[in-house]
Amino acid sequence: MFPYKTSLDIDRKSKEPLFLQLTNQFIHLIKEGKIPSGTKLIGTRSLAELLQVHRKTVVACYEELAMQGWVETIPKKGTFIPENLPLLKSEDYRKTKISESIEKIGFSFYKTTLPEKRVERKVDWxxxxxxxSDGRLTPTDDLAKIYRRIAAKKNNIEHLGYISTQGNKQLRNVLANYLNETRGLSITKDHILITRGSQMGIWLSSQLLLKKEDIIVVGETNYASADITFLHQKAKILRIPVDENGICTVALEKICQSQNIKAVYVTSHHHHPTTVTLSAERRIYLLNLAKTYGFAIIEDDYDYDFNYNHAPILPLASHDVHNNVIYIGSVCKTVAPVFRVGYLIADKEFVNEASKIRGFIDRQGDALQELTFAEFIKSGDLDxxxxxxxxxxxxxxxxxxxxxxxxxxxxxxxxxxxxxxxxxxxxxxxxxxxxxxxxxxxxxxxxxxxxxxxxxxxxxxxxxxxxxxxxxxxxxxxxxxxxxxxxxxxxxxxxx
Ligand SMILES: Cc1ncc(COP(=O)(O)O)c(C=O)c1O
Known part of the structure; x- marks a missing residue:
């Protein structure tokens, strides 16, 4: 007889119901071929006794197995593993198990050169x-209340379906007003794509601006994730020095005089990683260079809200009369990284193309969360x-x-x-x-x-x-x- 007692292991402390634990183990044993086709399973009463569980548990397990097609019950005869069940050979099964961790898997794929972003925490470390930001200061109660109210509203049901890839219209309207008032922009909702945070904005911009060998200029020190995003696109990165006033625009001009550059990436407030603010003079210089040489400025304003010694300096995007700036921001730094609500602001055509790409990687954002932030911003709670x-x-x-x-x-x-x-x-x-x-x-x-x-x-x-x-x-x-x-x-x- 099959050694049921030693092959089936029940964890009585687990939250998983006993009958499901048993079912899953039976499925593994059947898949492995350890209980071959045609085998008659032990009766429910005997198995219950062997495993010291209630008979109802075993009955529920057998019923579940029958429902999933792993066993068939023949009245007055018993429960059998069906003939002709397409099984993995036990050898293959073992191979598959090992391959999950160390060996080749059953198909080939292209490995990325991207670094891992691991966040594992140990107690006391x-x-x-x-x-x-400090999560303890995040207004989760307020946000949860707004979210709950929005989710419970009957006429918000439309937001549960497939919606615009560009993001919720209400949030785009609220953001347009908010950013026009606070950051001197002059935009409408049509200039905004709601993203899942700044990183998505950087990635989408990179997709639209850069192909193999296209040149993007960044600071000598720069936000590594942006560099990696551009390199992933096979772009060529040229670096210019960064001093106490931010990236050196004179060095940029020299590059522009001899090479055709597609874009400049800048963290205007405050340069990542060195924390300096791009001076007003260099902001204007940079905008003029962008106009003269026809490149895009990816302005990642991740840190706009955090100024201690002075009011924030208006972003480059607020002086962008020639439409060279792609302005990127999010609430992920201001409220908490878990709320993946950000924005990419640019010329309408660019936003439209970026929305199309977004539709094929993420389809759409979380409309309920977007509505929540629309309210959070409009009510003055964010400020x-x-x-x-x-x-x-x-x-x-x-x-x-x-x-x-x-x-x-x-x-x-x-x-x-x-x-x-x-x-x-x-x-x-x-x-x-x-x-x-x-x-x-x-x-x-x-x-x-x-x-x-x-x-x-x-x-x-x-x-x-x-x-x-x-x-x-x-x-x-x-x-x-x-x-x-x-x-x-x-x-x-x-x-x-
Ligand atoms: C300079 C800079 N840009 C963008 C991001 C990504 O932010 P988000 O969480 O909004 O994607 C970060 C996050 O640390 C950052 O430091």
Whole structure:
């Protein structure tokens, strides 16, 4: 007889009902050929006794198996595995299992060169980030209330279906008004494509602007995900220096004089990763160059809302009289990364083409969430939220910078950022970030992949450290762990 007792394993603590656990295990055994076609299954009463479960559990399992076609019940004879069941040979089955993790799978495919974006968290560990908001300050209750009300409204049923790939009309109207008022744009809803965040805007722009060998110019240090997006498109990246006023437009002009460039990518507020703001003079210079040489400016204004020392500077898009700018933003930084609501703003024809591409990768956005944000913005809640968190983050910036200065100035140098959620921290050239990251793990501190800040390999020895996610106590703890790390690094150097 088939060894049911040793082959079937029941987990009584699992949330999965016992009959389903049994059913799934039976299916595996049948698929593997371990219980071959034609086999008569043990009676329900006997199996229940063997496994110490209620007979009803086994009956439910057999019924489920019969419903799925894995067994057939012949009255007065019993339950059988059907003849001619198309099975995987046991050998093949084993191969498939292994291939999931280590060997070739049963078909060929094109591997990407994209890096992994892993977010795995361990308890008690601290994770350095690029500058991310604090989820504890996210107005989830307010947003949930709005969402619930919208979802429950009977005449909102139309939003549950297939809708425009360009995004919800109400949100586009609200956003057009909001951005016209706050950022000096002059747009209508037709200039807006609602995206799932800024990254989608960068990707869609890249699809429409760049083909193999087309030139895009970026800062010598630049937002790595943007670089990777452009490289994925097989574009050629040229880099220009970045100083305390942002990307150097004179260097850009020199390139334009000798080469045909398709686009410039810029994080006007605040340059990613160094955190500086593109000066007003360079903004105008850049717009004039775009007009003269006919290139697109991808303006990724991910950090517009976070300015501590001055009011935000109007985006390039607000002076864009010649239609050169593709303006990209989202609520993902301002409210929380989980709310994938962003926008791409450009000439209507460009928006239309971008919407078409979007339709084939994502079909459409979440209309209920988009309506929620339409209301959140229109009611003034978004502005209130920004004002509230700005005060908190400013305090955190001050504390973090003070602690860095007091406790860690032997190892690091930095300029206090005027805005944003991160500090650009330069490590004393005696040490490397690779060394520091590896030692930091001893103190349950994960610094992550630091090479992404220097794809151009200029050897600046700097990384971004986000402060906004951590409250006062956590910032103190963070500094403590960094200090312990550095002391250990020094120690290791001594004995090296
Ligand atoms: C400069 C920059 N652009 C774009 C993004 C992507 O933002 P989103 O979450 O809106 O896709 C980020 C996220 O960290 C960023 O730092």
């Amino acid at each position: 601290m994770y350095i980030n690029d500058g991310v 209130r939220h920004i004002r509230k968190v700005l005060k908190v983050y400013e305090k955190r910036r001050d504390l973090f910078c003070n602690l860095l200065k007091e406790e860690l100035s032997d190892y690091f140098s930095f300029t206090k950022p005027k805005g944003g959620m991160a500090v650009w921290l330069t490590l004393n050239k005696k040490y490397t970030w690779e060394q520091v990251s590896s030692v930091a793990r001893i103190y349950k501190l994960e610094i992550g992949d630091t090479t992404r800040y220097d794809l151009a390999k200029t050897n600046h020895n700097s990384i971004r450290m986000g402060f906004a996610t951590f409250n006062e106590d956590e910032l103190k703890e963070l500094i403590k762990r960094i200090k312990l790390t550095m002391e250990e690094v020094v120690n290791q150097e001594k004995f090296a």
